[in-house]
Amino acid sequence: MGAIYQRGVKPLDSNNNTQISPERAQYNGLAKKQYIRALFIHRRWFLLLGGCVVLLFVAFFIKFLFQPAVAATLVILLLTLLDYILLFFVNGEVKAARIMSPRFSIGDENEVSLIVSNSYPFKVSALLIDELPFQFQERNFQKSVIVGYRSEDTVVYSLKPLSRGEYGFGYLVCFVSSPIGLIRRRFKIAEPAVIKVYPAFQQLRKYQLLAISGNTLTGVKKVRRLGHSLEFEKIKDYVQGDDVRTINWKATARSSNLMVNTYTDARQQQIYCLIDKGRNMKMPFEGMTLLDHSINSCLALLNVALLKQDKAGLITFSDKINDIIAADRRNDQLHRILETLYKQQTQFKESDYEAVWNIVHRRITQRSLILLFTNFETYSSLERQLSFLKRIAQRHLVCVIFFQNTLLKEIHESTPDSIEGIYIKTIADQFDLEKRLIVKELRMHGILSILTTPQNLSVDVVNKYLELKARPMV
DSSP states (O other), X not given: OOOOOOTTOOOBOTTTOOXXXXXXXXXXXXXHIIIIITEEEOHHHHHHHXXXXXXXXXHTTSGGGHHHHHHHHHHHHHHHHHHHHHHHTSXXXXXXXXXXXXXXXXXXXXXXXXXXXXXXXXOEEEEEEEOOXXXXXXXXXXXXXXXXXXXXXXXXXXXXXXXXXXXXXXXXXXXXXXXXXXXXXXXXXXXXXXXXXXXXXXXXXXXXXXXXXXOOOTTSOOOOOOSOOSEEEEEEEOOTTSOGGGBOHHHHHHHSSOEEEEEEOOOSOEEEEEEEOSGGGOOEETTEEHHHHHHHHHHHHHHHHHHTTOEEEEEEESSSEEEEEEEXXXXXXXXXXXXXXXXXXXXXXXXXXXXXXXXXXXXXXXXXXXXXXOOOOSHHHHHHHHHHHHHHHTTSEEEEEEEOOHHHHHHHHSOOOSHHHHXXXXXXXXXXXXXXXXXXXXXXXXXXXXXXXXXXXXXXXXXXXXXXXXXXXX
């Protein structure tokens, strides 16, 4: 009968009813946990012992098989005992460390490394079971590795989170087998850890080269510059290939060498991203919501804007204004934007564009480029908000970014082979027509627009910004 432990009362020894110290009781519990609870039988042991049972059954009819069956059973039991001694009584253990970034990037492959070290005086086989966060819905994640005598090995795998927030890792459990391989010993070799999944910051490097070169991404038409921006940079010596129209004749006369003016893109312009968090942004695409795709694109765009010496700002809204970051070029501006975007969640309410117009009218006094991330599914949904967009466009350059439904696009491009298919294609064509009508209506009122798919969103938005800088329209 087990003893009941209470705080401040020493447990009794069941043999002689004498009191034993709490330290001794704790040591006995640890020993029981180490030598019994950490023991697991390998499937190979059951198969071999099952074979012996079958052999003993056959020996009931064939007498000369009895002795070999008994000998095989004894050998398996002796090997099991030897295996137990090697794993539990030989000086050694298996340790591991889980190496990963404290921040994961949503929608990207994030690498996790498991460094396993073996201090046993023999080679071991390790089955690693990492308790992944519940968001991945992975119930049978395991990795196998063979670690040599007093050495270490590394197991690398990647995870692709599809939602922002905190992800909790559990224990890293390792089941170790000796070269005999009949039983296993369990080790808990890494403690639980919590990491945060942020917007796709890993993709920022892909767009940094665009900010430096000023070109667009592959597959998009190059933009012809219509003239110089208004900001003069410096006067330099003429070299072959310089535009002769930029020759500074006064500086040439003073120096007796050809001198040319150089210009740079206009700087310190305000770029604002307005992110709609209403219920229309809850629509999923490839496991991520339209809000998540918009946040990733917004982060990439504002990073490029900061590299182009512009001021980056952010406004999020649903039925009311939620977060406002004034446009600025401070050193920590991108970090502030990243931390703000990290906590955004979709709200199941109708977005209030009148509140958006009021806050833009009061807070953004300088002419700015405003990129609105939203989703108009029907022409009527645009009509309800068009008056507010027209007011904003009177003082700012507005670009509305909304999404194509890829499923409807596939139906639109397909050839139906039944009456039902024709009906479905007709409905899809109607939705596609409304999207094109939305683009046309916005253009009539001097509002730019980007109609794109979620996977091309960041590319199209960054290209649009670089195009506007090159014209120059910003």
